[in-house]
Amino acid sequence: MGILNMTPDSFSDDGHFLNPEAAIERAQQMIAEGADLIDIGGESTRPGALYVDKDEEINRIAPILTVLRKLTNIPISIDTRKAAVARTALDLGADIINDVSALQDDPRMAQLIQETGAGLVLMHRQGHSINMQRAPQYKDVVVEIKDFLSERVSMARSMGIPADHIMIDPGIGFGKTLDHNLKILGNIGEFLPLGHPILIGVSRKAFIGTLIGKPVGKREFGNAVAVAAAVWQGAHIVRVHEVGAMHDAIQVAQALQNLCDK
DSSP states (O other): OOOEEOOTOOTTTTTTSSSHHHHHHHHHHHHHTTTEEEEESSSSOSTTOOOOOOHHHHHHHHHHHHHHHOOOSOEEEEOOSOOHHHHHHHHHOOEEETTTTTTTTTTTTTHHHHHHEEEEEEEOOOSSSTTTTTOOOSSSSHHHHHHOOOOHHHHHHHOOOOOOGGEEOOOOEEEEEEEOOOHTTTTTTGGGGSOOEEEEEEEEEEHHHHTTTTTTGGGGHHHHHHHHHHTTTOOOOESSOHHHHHHOOOOOOOOHHHHHHH
């Protein structure tokens, strides 16, 4: 899943793709490098990010989505927690709603997903963007996230969303310390019994920078190890910025995984 941030305050892209032409060029580049999905976001969910009005979020994503849908048939995901934004995106041809709130922030989202038949990513998050990294605490981070995702899947199913439309994301970096993130990354197999495709997002995140002492733009090698580790343990989707390099890491990890499974 290639990341395309249409935000001026993204922690990793710094507003580079607010221009629709630049965004389209970047999306096409990621597809050429091997992206199977494109995830477009119009509101930053980084730690400390502020709320964006739904109309502003729509204005950011609509131009790129309209053009991109005409250029490619690959699935397009919209990273939003607002039903109004999701509805507009789905009307313009998006396929998946990547909801960092796991249907908690907007009570209309579940019904929209059910009515439209869209795909859905349910992500774990402790707190909200403005405060989630202040003092995250867990007794057992893996168990608590697994229980949360199980409950949110049950809720989605009770609203009529088909099981095969649901993906889960343990939310690395969203209300977690370095130790929490490492425990999640080292125990991805614990989420497999939930029976839904697992999406992992580690790309350029702060915990990788802490481990290797590198700024956002120089974390590619750290990213590659984390992505390979996730795939090795059974992750189905990895959300990344450097699609070409991560595609190579995935191919090696999958080859080794297939050998070990024989």
